[in-house]
Amino acid sequence: MQLKKIMLATCAFSVLAVSAAHSQTIGKAEDQVRWRQSAFSTMGWSMGRIKANVSGTYNKEQVTQAANTLQALANSDIGSLFAPGTESAKGWKKTEVKPALFTDKEGANKAWASFAKEADELAKVAAASDAAAVKTQFGKVGQACKGCHDKFRVEH
Numbered sequence: 001m002q003l004k005k006i007m008l009a010t011c012a013f014s015v016l017a018v019s020a021a022h023s024q025t026i027g028k029a030e031d032q033v034r035w036r037q038s039a040f041s042t043m044g045w046s047m048g049r050i051k052a053n054v055s056g057t058y059n060k061e062q063v064t065q066a067a068n069t070l071q072a073l074a075n076s077d078i079g080s081l082f083a084p085g086t087e088s089a090k091g092w093k094k095t096e097v098k099p100a101l102f103t104d105k106e107g108a109n110k111a112w113a114s115f116a117k118e119a120d121e122l123a124k125v126a127a128a129s130d131a132a133a134v135k136t137q138f139g140k141v142g143q144a145c146k147g148c149h150d151k152f153r154v155e156h
């Protein structure tokens with residue numbers, strides 16, 4: 001029920017404001033943290049699948065699925081799930097975001113943009129090329145993940 005409402009709200013919003021620079025805030029703080037943690041976990045899964053393929057038996061279908069998932073998530077505006085008030089909220093677990101992500105907007109935007117660029121390229125390479133080319137581009141995506149984590153995610 002809740003999800004249906006959210007989906008309707010999202011659809012209505014995209015129809016009305018396709019060109020808006022910032023999407024409206026959707027969800028309570030704990031929802032936002034849960035959603036972003038879930039999205040990042042799915043990224044971890046997808047990177048794990050590609051890694052297994054480029055270092056073992058290569059299955060193009062599996063790599064394409066994972067690369068397309070990464071591309072979709074990289075272009076889904078996860079940044080909008082870091083609304084003020086979510087700096088120290090709890091989702092599935094306490095958030096691991098660093099306060100810097102909320103203050104260094106330029107740095108955060110750069111990190112999102114470089115991730116989107118590399119993920120777009122990975123989807124292209126996965127559709128068109130062989131394991132060696134995918135492995136190289138996979139490394140660049142990994143650097144984009146790490147670049148953001150180094151700056152904006154609490155270390156374990």
Ligand code: HEC
Nearest residue numbers: 037040041043044047095096097111112115145148152153
């Ligand atoms: C622009 C910044 C940024 C990029 C790019 C990014 N991450 Fe993260 N990641 C974060 C932040 C911030 C958190 C902490 C989220 C929270 O707990 O609220 C996080 C959390 C995670 C988590 C833990 C999720 C959980 O709570 O269990 C995983 C796994 C992860 N990221 C994987 C990745 C992978 C893989 C990529 C690249 C394919 C990636 N991330 C790209 C910022 C980023």
